[in-house]
Amino acid sequence: MDNFRCKYLTHENEEIIGFCLNQNCQNATLYCYECLTTTHQDHFNDCIRFPKIDQYMNEFIQVYNQSTKQFKKTYFSVVLKKLKKLWNKIQTNQKR
Ligand SMILES: [Zn+2]
Ligand SMILES: [Zn+2]
Numbered sequence: 001m002d003n004f005r006c007k008y009l010t011h012e013n014e015e016i017i018g019f020c021l022n023q024n025c026q027n028a029t030l031y032c033y034e035c036l037t038t039t040h041q042d043h044f045n046d047c048i049r050f051p052k053i054d055q056y057m058n059e060f061i062q063v064y065n066q067s068t069k070q071f072k073k074t075y076f077s078v079v080l081k082k083l084k085k086l087w088n089k090i091q092t093n094q095k096r
Contacts, residue, residue, distance in 0.1 A: 004016045005032075006032035006034065014032035014033060014034050014035075015032060015033075017032060019047070020047045021046045022043040022046035031047065057083060060080060064076040064077070
């Protein structure tokens with residue numbers, strides 16, 4: 001993930017290590033270690049590290065399929081779409 005660096009100016013040497021799924025978070029979705037310990041520190045549980053993404057997505061899809069409440073379905077489908085888009089972007093980036 002060498003060419004995947006944090007976009008914040010003072011973090012330019014920091015590698016992106018995961019992304020934030022917090023719906024209320026106003027910061028960049030992709031975060032580095034510096035971001036995680038500063039801007040995302042109050043919602044650690046919504047921050048997913050790259051090695052965990054596959055596992056997380058599977059669990060997420062299961063919850064999505066089992067959920068019967070419409071608002072939950074809507075929320076999950078939004079997050080899932082976001083997640084898949086990001087994941088594709090990351091994988092394309094890695095191949096280069
Ligand atoms: Zn950063
Ligand atoms: Zn966040």
